Amino acid sequence: MTEEDSSAKMSEDVERYLKLNPPCSSSSSSSAVAFANKSGTFKSSSPPCPEHVLENVLESVLQFLTSRCDRNAVSLVCKSWYRVEAQTRFEVFIGNCYSLSPARLTHRFKGLRSIVLKGKPRFADFNLMPPNWGAQFAPWVVATAKAYPWLEKVHLKRMFVTDDDLALLADSFPGFKELTLVCCEGFGTSGIAVVANKCRQLKVLDLVESEVTDDEVDWISCFPEGESPLESLSFDCVESPINFNALEGLVVRSPFLKKLRTNRFVSLEELHRLMVRAPQLTSLGTGSFSPDNAPQGEQLPDYAAAFLACKSIVCLSGFREFRPEYLLAISPVCANLTSLNFSYANISPHMLNPIIRNCHNIRVFWALDSIRDEGLQAVAATCKELRELRIFPFDPREDSEGPVSGVGLQAISEGCRKLESILYFCQRMTNEAVTAMSENCPQLTVFRLCIMGRHRPDHVTGKPMDDGFGAIVKNCKKLTRLAVSGLLTDEAFSYIGEYGKLIRTLSVAFAGNSDKALRYVLEGCPKLQKLEIRDSPFGDAGLRSGMHRYCNMRFVWLSSCVLSLGGCRDVAQALPNVVVEVFGSDGDDDDDTVTGDYVETLYLYRSLDGPRKDAPKFVTIL
């Protein structure tokens, strides 16, 4: 159920209650008293005021409301409802850590159990943001350590987390259960060791695409002895060796372990041992998928038998240094797989074929473009249940060979009609293929096409890619996320503005001709929340055209465009609730780097608590 659906109508429970007990009718007081008598929630002898009774009842009802959009709507009804909602909210999602201060969070919500916190904008992943920009977890862990002793879950994305932060977390929350760090950095194996050791109820420790420094600490050995409540352990991004015997011991004493994602320092022999110990696994990250030693003949472990024994595996990933001769060992689980991630493995179509042929139930498939159009055709032929496809470039350069193209894209669109989400890197594309996808896959909510050659037109017709993307926004009526590329004129953006009514996230690079393009989008897309643009000819006029929107958006990023300081200042002055940051590409300048009028990067976001106090010197807040 999308956020839009759930916010469009209140939860049925609440509506039903309101019908039965309208707040203003006189009859409600007697029924309210009767109810209160039953529940025994009032202490004084005089009948309690309806408001308090209502709050108590509302509390009971709101416990069933989990969607944050519903909860946000509830909190806007009146002060009383705001209070009750705040008391009963256990999970909070903060899409931009700078949109409010930790103090505001702890002031409003008193009983949080779970926090999701996101920091840097996505373009930071591609070296477009200088280091030490911010998004530190420290102030949040300090504030929540005091306010929420019963915190159980922390999920961070693109935050800067230190070992000290992790230590404080481990010390402050006795019931802590789940730690997930996605695209984070700033910590090392010593921080992980403290968490492993002190969080005795830890069920989930997931490190995903994070940079983890090797402090040469044997963190796996730091898990306490005895039966472990671990259900999920992911460390495939940790680029340092681990103590395998300790890992094996941990797996043996983790009867609830369902998800295990090992890193590339776990060999095939070791993986085999783990699988034998944990046949109940549902999700397995296979590590290197490469044997330590050259095969010794008779001593070869039966890898296929191990996979056969793990009947519950539905999700496979890893294959970080895989050896093709062992790939077929995964065959016994192919028919059950719903998710397969080959995106770190240089797999040819020839290698893919015997595997994918059996993967009828796959819903999520990630791979490198080494599988070529041929491989995509094989996927299209078999994977009728495919919902999400991601094709990454094996050779991520502008002028590399380009083994996948519109041929593969079109094949997928024809074979996988239920497709909802696609990320596709290629060297060249045609409008025809993109249009075909728009027509064949009406369920698409995410369409991200990256034509790696900048400004590349349709390689067959020589025309811009406007029509293809236009077809996508026009035909895919559920589209919420779009990333465009190739040669695009303002016309493409007029289509986006005209048809992209549900788009929440838009990524633009090296596209458009003029400010008109930016205006089309800012005026036409009412649901737009996240706008990230680089290297496009958009200037102050375009920026100004979105003034009416910025308070309702999570952020706007514009880098290497043609903005001037004056134009950015205008926005900052007109919108006091929006923080406007400008900075250059290099974080090495110690003093104010805004020399001259040119703005390298603009990052603006709404904030309830004004400009942040931790901005580094190279960031200027206008």
Next chain:
Amino acid sequence: MGGLKLRVPLLSPCLFLAFHASDNTSLSSFNPNFDAPLYISLSPFLQNSSTNSPRTRIRRRRTRQEEQSTQENTQEGNTKIDIDPKAMAYEKVNELNLKDTELCLGLPGRTEKIKEEQEVSCVKSNNKRLFEETRDEEESTPPTKTQIVGWPPVRSSRKNNTSVSYVKVSMDGAPYLRKIDLKTYKNYPELLKALENMFKVMIGEYCEREGYKGSGFVPTYEDKDGDWMLVGDVPWDMFSSSCKRLRIMKGSDAPALDSSL
């Protein structure tokens, strides 16, 4: 030593870019079929207009991983000296002062600090190769494309893992180079065997003190810092991540190993 000598003059691509970039009309007037990076301004050459021409950033940033590996190298007592890219970048090559043609960001006339930066992983700029002294004359490649920061938008963790590890292998006396993927070998014996098969020679066994004695062929490699090393001295993992190219020298040409080393 035979081999193709490729020297593509530096001049023409730069002039071409200068010619195009001086045109301040809207971007759509550029020929979309031309593959060169059209929207980079050559700041020392031109008066940049402030309208409608984004300044594409071509700074390359040293990632944390790069920083770490440099630190690790020095910690392990690696006595190789880092070649300072600054020193190389502005040599004169082909009578052209390369500073004039350096692509940089920002408005003209702004004095840029020269930063020490390396593009992460396989996407190394061709420029550096030109500036260094190349022993092997087959190796001159023109700077056709400078790498743009953060493009294509692939996270560095993905780039590192899937980087192409093909290295060129030359052998003295052989008419053409070969290419091998270092990742397909797990250790030195496998690699040496493959080389022996490929070139139909006997290289023999590595010996710590004396290298490859008696075989007549000595496998050497150029590492990240541009130094030529003997294959087999360092652990395999270190070798495979730092080896940029291989050269099998004929025994008579290979300089004798100094016993003091």
